[in-house]
Amino acid sequence: MGFFRSQRRIRLALLFAGLFLTAVFAQIGVGFYQRHATARKNLREGVKQILGLMTYSTRWDLNRLRQSDNVLSYSVIDKSDLILDIEGFFPELAFKVDPTNLQTGLQNKMVQETNENWRIQVQKVKGGMVILGISRPEDITRIDEHLQDNAKRFGNSLKEAEKIRSSDVETYINYIVLDDGGHVKFAIGGIPLKLIDYPKLPFGVIKEIRLSKGRWYGLLAVPFLDASGQRVGTVTVFDEIPPPPWRSLDAWLMNLSVSLILAFVGTSIGARYIQEPFRPEQLLQEALQSGESSTIEFKEALRWEAQQDRPGDPRRYAEGIAIKAVAGFLNNRMGGTLFIGIADDKRIVGLKRDYESLVNLDQVGLDKARDQFQLRLRKVFGDTIGAEVGNVCVETAIIQREGKDLCVVRVSPSLRPVYVPEAKGKVFYLRHGPATVRLDVEEAVAYCQKRWPLPLWARFRLWTRTP
Numbered sequence: 001m002g003f004f005r006s007q008r009r010i011r012l013a014l015l016f017a018g019l020f021l022t023a024v025f026a027q028i029g030v031g032f033y034q035r036h037a038t039a040r041k042n043l044r045e046g047v048k049q050i051l052g053l054m055t056y057s058t059r060w061d062l063n064r065l066r067q068s069d070n071v072l073s074y075s076v077i078d079k080s081d082l083i084l085d086i087e088g089f090f091p092e093l094a095f096k097v098d099p100t101n102l103q104t105g106l107q108n109k110m111v112q113e114t115n116e117n118w119r120i121q122v123q124k125v126k127g128g129m130v131i132l133g134i135s136r137p138e139d140i141t142r143i144d145e146h147l148q149d150n151a152k153r154f155g156n157s158l159k160e161a162e163k164i165r166s167s168d169v170e171t172y173i174n175y176i177v178l179d180d181g182g183h184v185k186f187a188i189g190g191i192p193l194k195l196i197d198y199p200k201l202p203f204g205v206i207k208e209i210r211l212s213k214g215r216w217y218g219l220l221a222v223p224f225l226d227a228s229g230q231r232v233g234t235v236t237v238f239d240e241i242p243p244p245p246w247r248s249l250d251a252w253l254m255n256l257s258v259s260l261i262l263a264f265v266g267t268s269i270g271a272r273y274i275q276e277p278f279r280p281e282q283l284l285q286e287a288l289q290s291g292e293s294s295t296i297e298f299k300e301a302l303r304w305e306a307q308q309d310r311p312g313d314p315r316r317y318a319e320g321i322a323i324k325a326v327a328g329f330l331n332n333r334m335g336g337t338l339f340i341g342i343a344d345d346k347r348i349v350g351l352k353r354d355y356e357s358l359v360n361l362d363q364v365g366l367d368k369a370r371d372q373f374q375l376r377l378r379k380v381f382g383d384t385i386g387a388e389v390g391n392v393c394v395e396t397a398i399i400q401r402e403g404k405d406l407c408v409v410r411v412s413p414s415l416r417p418v419y420v421p422e423a424k425g426k427v428f429y430l431r432h433g434p435a436t437v438r439l440d441v442e443e444a445v446a447y448c449q450k451r452w453p454l455p456l457w458a459r460f461r462l463w464t465r466t467p
Contacts, residue, residue: 012267019266023259031245031255039241040206043220046072046237056226060084060114060233062190066135073217073238076224077195078113079231083176085190088238090217092209095184096197097176099129106144109133111192118192121147127158128179133191134172146170162186201236208241216243280397280408283337288346292434295336297325300343302377302407304353322409323384323420328431329411330385330393330418333451336431340407350404370398370405377407385418417448 053065073088109118120133137143150169154161166188174189201221218241223231245251329336341351355369381390393412419426428444
């Protein structure tokens with residue numbers, strides 16, 4: 001059986017590998033879908049929230065948006081590419097403005113698009129500049145002092161200025177940090193500058209960006225329409241999303257662990273359905289070398305019985321022995337093989353006497369006799385152990401040895417207990433060593449509970465019904 005066992009191991013290994021890879025790719029696919037679905041839902045809700053806080057008639061009204069306590073990251077850009085509001089800026093977005101017309105110091109700037117009068121402070125630093133501004137200076141006393149004091153916090157170099165965040169300056173002050181090329185390094189609020197370059201995303205399509213620190217964000221851009229349905233600006237919302245499943249070590253470890261478990265469970269379940277290739281000649285060769293055992297049984301004939309003085313039909317008695325052997329193999333955990341036409345001492349007897357009990361060999365010929373023998377064998381098993389079990393678990397073949405026909409009956413373990421009907425009722429047989437034994441009721445129940453345990457759902461159902 002070594003050759004067959006190696007073949008079965010190969011099949012099990014292929015099954016395990018297939019289940020493992022299927023589980024890995026399935027989890028990656030599910031993770032990708034869930035990640036994208038979550039990002040799409042959050043970004044759409046964010047866009048809806050931002051749009052609900054803005055109005056536009058002939059000019060923009062952003063007061064509600066700027067006064068809101070939302071924690072979303074977004075940008076609002078006018079159709080003329082003017083920055084209207086930015087919250088939660090990322091340098092990876094690659095915004096660029098033209099700073100050549102900006103003068104150092106304090107100045108006023110009227111923005112027609114929002115009808116706002118800005119007071120701004122432009123401060124040069126090594127490698128770039130910092131621009132601070134307040135959109136409603138009339139609401140704040142000593143506004144210039146506030147702007148100048150906050151400007152000092154940005155230091156004298158671009159490197160120092162990039163480290164400053166919104167929490168480091170007064171809440172009503174907006175600011176933007178630029179390098180000498182006009183690239184936006186950080187921005188918060190709506191410093192009114194025209195963009196000459198920025199990522200123009202297709203509307204309604206989620207785009208992903210990876211930040212320098214390994215964090216991933218999803219971006220969703222939508223047009224902002226006026227009452228006539230004309231686009232007057234663009235709203236883009238950003239939301240942090242998990243990294244792709246194939247880029248996260250933790251996700252890989254989890255996927256591999258779960259996949260190994262699923263593959264192991266699936267292979268364990270599938271192992272009972274994977275049989276060794278049915279090679280009767282090889283089975284016979286190994287059986288003749290090892291002799292009868294818990295998985296091998298020799299029987300001289302199916303219908304002919306050496307002791308003809310038994311009461312009743314000797315052919316039925318002989319067939320009953322074969323049925324018991326097959327039932328014992330079916331109930332065994334390993335199954336087994338029945339060889340018909342071989343004596344207990346391994347002597348080759350052949351099937352001629354069985355053929356003659358079924359047909360007239362001289363009239364029908366050997367091929368017809370073989371067919372009739374296998375039909376009889378199938379009928380015997382079908383009438384006793386059941387055609388369903390016989391068709392699934394029992395394989396037969398006629399082979400020749402020493403010029404004589406032999407029948408090899410390979411029996412796979414049954415998925416349910418098999419009982420043999422007899423005159424006094426059904427009997428449970430089990431292969432035990434080189435013999436087939438009959439179990440009493442108590443022994444059969446105990447064995448079946450171990451051999452075919454109830455599924456978990458059936459156990460729970462039984463437990464819940466127990467008074």
